[in-house]
Amino acid sequence: MTLTIAVPSKGRMKEDTLARFAAAGLPIAPPSDRSYQSQIEGRNDLTVLFLSASEIARELARGTVHLGVTGEDLARESVANADGAMDFLVPLGFGKADVVVAVPAAWVDVETMADLDDVAATFRARTGRRLRVATKYWRLTQSFFASHGVAVYRIVESLGATEGAPAAGSADAIVDITSTGSTIRANALKILKDGVILQSQATLTAAKGAAWDETRRAQVDEVTARLRV
Amino acid sequence: MTLDTFLTSRTDARPSIDILQPADPFLEAAGESLRRRIFITESTGAGPLCLRPEFTIPLCLARKGEKAGRFAYRGTVFRQGRGEFQQAGLEDLGHAASAERDAQAVRDMAGALAACGLTDITITLGDQAIFERVVAALSLPDGIAARLSRAFGDDASVATQIKALTKPRATGSTEADRLAQAGDAAALEAHIAALMEQAGLPPTAGRRAADIAARAIARAQEAQFTLTAQQGETLRAFLALDTPLSEAGDALAQFADQGGLALGDTLNQFRERASALDGLTVRYRASFGRKLEYYTGVVFEAEAGGQTVAGGGRYDRLCTLLGYDEPTPAVGFSLDLERAEKAGGTP
Known part of the structure; x- marks a missing residue:
């Protein structure tokens, strides 16, 4: 009975994951050439799959892997009902990033989502178009704005350099990730006081829809206990 | 049929x-x-x-x-x-x-x-x-009236807003906040225009410095506004009205009298519509x-x-x-x- 754990296949997230698992006494054996499959060293019962970050979220939602290391932002953005499909078990302390709502610092009258709602409500009458929000986080933006009663705005899809959108004139406000806020400030934007949508980090996550039995539950308990320390 | x-x-x-x-x-x-x-x-x-x-x-x-x-x-x-x-x-x-x-x-x-x-x-x-007429009759600041009207239909949101309005809201202490509180439109607009220029924001796309300054000043004034206990009670009493339509005109008239509100033509049209629905x-x-x-x-x-x-x-x-x-x-x-x-x- 093996348990499948999906981990990031490249970049900083991969390095941090390998280091974290090793420190927890769960060293991941290097995969043999051109293979994306490996295991925890000396543990035939703990299979490790190297997948891209977006694949990890998707496979967790499908239940084709039992565990995965994924950014909570990515999981919540790419899966419709993330809490119904997965359990966010152990925050791993790296890959930290906040998903935030930011507006131009020159908007001295906008500090909160309620202010943004006011501005959005009269935006069309003043400018002939709706307030535009640049983001790649469609789902997170829609549900956060809806929870603050903000309805009339348009999302402009942005796949890079989102924080430059207001200066480029392609959007009025943004929803983006930031770890220190320095890029936001460098672009003369400011985060709204109640505009933190999600404090995200790499998280060991379990797929509710995977094939579970007693052995695998015990394996998960062991892995989470080691990583939690 | x-x-x-x-x-x-x-x-x-x-x-x-x-x-x-x-x-x-x-x-x-x-x-x-x-x-x-x-x-x-x-x-x-x-x-x-x-x-x-x-x-x-x-x-x-x-x-x-x-x-x-x-x-x-x-x-x-x-x-x-x-x-x-x-x-x-x-x-x-x-x-x-x-x-x-x-x-x-x-x-x-x-x-x-x-x-x-x-x-x-x-x-x-x-x-x-x-509802908008009742809010207008209470002579609330424009921004507050508009926000209440937008929330109409969402009972929880209206109730939260009424509650928040019973005490003054905090205001900031930046240069812009100070100018807004002083109501200095010209200086505030210049301050905002400078911020926009620094940021490389297109001055004509979207919000203009004058719009931002005007709203900032209105907002600073609104932050000082508090709903009196009686005004809050009037709004809550209105929202609680629930009556057969045939009696609603009289109920609204009585409510308006008690609160000292003039509902004028809006109430007349309401009554006219109610009688057209007789039966x-x-x-x-x-x-x-x-x-x-x-x-x-x-x-x-x-x-x-x-x-x-x-x-x-x-x-x-x-x-x-x-x-x-x-x-x-x-x-x-x-x-x-x-x-x-x-x-x-x-x-």
């Missing part, structure tokens, strides 16, 4: 409405939050398309630039979470708003349900215009509204077998949002035929 004969007898035409619709008008009119409730798809040509989520918006688009009239529709609509189901309805487009036009729409909704065999229905009616059992619930920007006056819905089977209202702002050149008053309703059938009807 069948539903179809009823609708035909009450309308001038039945415009044909495609199932596949451009998504933009829906998102533009109802807001981005609609996106998760509809089936949307990319097209290789111009903009995203969606499966028709309702008929009112495409019908208004189809009649743009045409004569006023009353129009019927019936067909499948598509919504996330529900899949596909049948709707039918009627829109009265381009006739000057009047108590009689409003009442006609409510009577036709009841008639359409009766044509489906549903006569044991409960009709609830609300009125955005009365129909309708309940007036003062807090009943729809949180959609384009609804402007009366809203109503019908319940049967514990489910909402039909709803409608006056939406005088919709056609303008859809790009009509002339203000185009409109009132209408729609029937949820799937629920009507579940409630025992035969649509």
Whole structure:
């Protein structure tokens, strides 16, 4: 009975994951050439799959892997009902990033989502178009704005350099990730006081829809206990 | 009489409405939050398309630039979470708003349900215009009045706002806040213009420095405003009104007297509409509204077998949002035929 754990296949997230698992006494054996499959060293019962970050979220939602290391932002953005499909078990302390709502610092009258709602409500009458929000986080933006009663705005899809959108004139406000806020400030934007949508980090996550039995539950308990320390 | 004969007898035409619709008008009119409730798809040509989520918006688009009239529709609509189901309805487009036009729409909704065999229905009616008039009569600052009006229909949000208004709100201590509190529009505008220039913000796209300064000053004044205990009580008493429509005019008049509010013409029109609905059992619930920007006056819905089977209202702002050149008053309703059938009807 093996348990499948999906981990990031490249970049900083991969390095941090390998280091974290090793420190927890769960060293991941290097995969043999051109293979994306490996295991925890000396543990035939703990299979490790190297997948891209977006694949990890998707496979967790499908239940084709039992565990995965994924950014909570990515999981919540790419899966419709993330809490119904997965359990966010152990925050791993790296890959930290906040998903935030930011507006131009020159908007001295906008500090909160309620202010943004006011501005959005009269935006069309003043400018002939709706307030535009640049983001790649469609789902997170829609549900956060809806929870603050903000309805009339348009999302402009942005796949890079989102924080430059207001200066480029392609959007009025943004929803983006930031770890220190320095890029936001460098672009003369400011985060709204109640505009933190999600404090995200790499998280060991379990797929509710995977094939579970007693052995695998015990394996998960062991892995989470080691990583939690 | 069948539903179809009823609708035909009450309308001038039945415009044909495609199932596949451009998504933009829906998102533009109802807001981005609609996106998760509809089936949307990319097209290789111009903009995203969606499966028709309702008929009112495409019908208004189809009649743009045409004569006023009353129009019927019936067909499948598509919504996330529900899949596909049948709707039918009627829109009265381009006739000057009047108590009689409003009442006609409510009577036709009841008639359409009766044509489906549903006569044991409960009709609830609300009125955005009365609420706005009450708020106006309390002489609240414009921004606060506008925010309350936008929240109308969402009881929790209105209650939260009323509560928050009972004490002054905190204000900031930046240079801009100081200028806003002093009401120094010229200096504030210059300060904002400098911030915009530093940021490389296009000075004419979107919000201008003068707009931002004006709102900042209004906001600083509003932060000082507090609702008196009596004003708060008046608003709560109004929202709690729930009475047969035949008695609602008197109840509103009595409420206005007690609060010392002048509801004037708005109340007269309300009374006129109520008498035009004589003979129909309708309940007036003062807090009943729809949180959609384009609804402007009366809203109503019908319940049967514990489910909402039909709803409608006056939406005088919709056609303008859809790009009509002339203000185009409109009132209408729609029937949820799937629920009507579940409630025992035969649509």
